[in-house]
Amino acid sequence: MVFHEAIKKALQHLELAERFLAEGRELIDKDPVQASEKLYKAAEEAVKAIATALNLDEARKVLEKGRWILSLLDDAIYAISEKLGVKEIMDWWDAAWFLHVEGFHEARLRSIDVVKRLGHVEALVSLAKIVVEKNLKK
Numbered sequence: 228m229v230f231h232e233a234i235k236k237a238l239q240h241l242e243l244a245e246r247f248l249a250e251g252r253e254l255i256d257k258d259p260v261q262a263s264e265k266l267y268k269a270a271e272e273a274v275k276a277i278a279t280a281l282n283l284d285e286a287r288k289v290l291e292k293g294r295w296i297l298s299l300l301d302d303a304i305y306a307i308s309e310k311l312g313v314k315e316i317m318d319w320w321d322a323a324w325f326l327h328v329e330g331f332h333e334a335r336l337r338s339i340d341v342v343k344r345l346g347h348v349e350a351l352v353s354l355a356k357i358v359v360e361k362n363l364k365k
Contacts, residue, residue, distance in 0.1 A: 233279055233286070237359045240276035244269045244352045252345070259338045263330025266341065266348045270323030271300065273348075273355035278303040280355075280362040281310060313354065322347035 251265030275295060278286040285303040289295050304320045307313065322344040330336035 233282055234359070234362055237276045237280035237362065240272045240279060241352075241355050241359045244272035244276060244355055247272060248348060248352050251348070255338050255341050255345070259336050259341045260331055260334045262338075262341050263326040263336055266345065267323050267327035267331065270320065270326075270348050270351045271295075273351045274300055274303050274307070274320065276355040277307050277358045280359045281307070283307070283310070311354075311358070316351065316354065319347040319351040323351065 247265045247269035251262045251269055254262035254265060275286075283303055283306050285299045285306060288299055292299070301320075304316055308316045326336070326341065326344055326348070330341060
């Protein structure tokens with residue numbers, strides 16, 4: 228992927244991450260099930276943004292497969308953690324995955340349970356913003 232195209236794609240993922248984060252926050256008290264899914268999607272798009280901006284192997288594999296799959300997202304989380312030295316990202320991702328499974332698919336989470344994990348998703352989206360903006364300046 229050409230650098231310019233990669234950054235453009237990373238920006239698109241970041242924009243989606245920020246939008247899903249805002250929508251998720253809005254829904255926490257009204258609809259924790261939908262809030263859980265929006266927050267998970269924010270985390271997912273943040274991972275895609277970071278992996279794409281850093282031109283990780285996982286982002287390149289998406290071009291071959293045609294889409295992101297869970298194993299690539301998981302591999303990207305580990306690669307990001309190693310490359311950036313941000314060990315907490317594994318916990319952030321696990322919190323987002325918990326929201327996806329227990330909050331959305333199983334509809335077991337209350338608003339307070341979603342709030343407890345919101346900070347993890349916010350941290351992941353913030354990291355994505357930092358990484359993408361840093362790579363824009365290159």
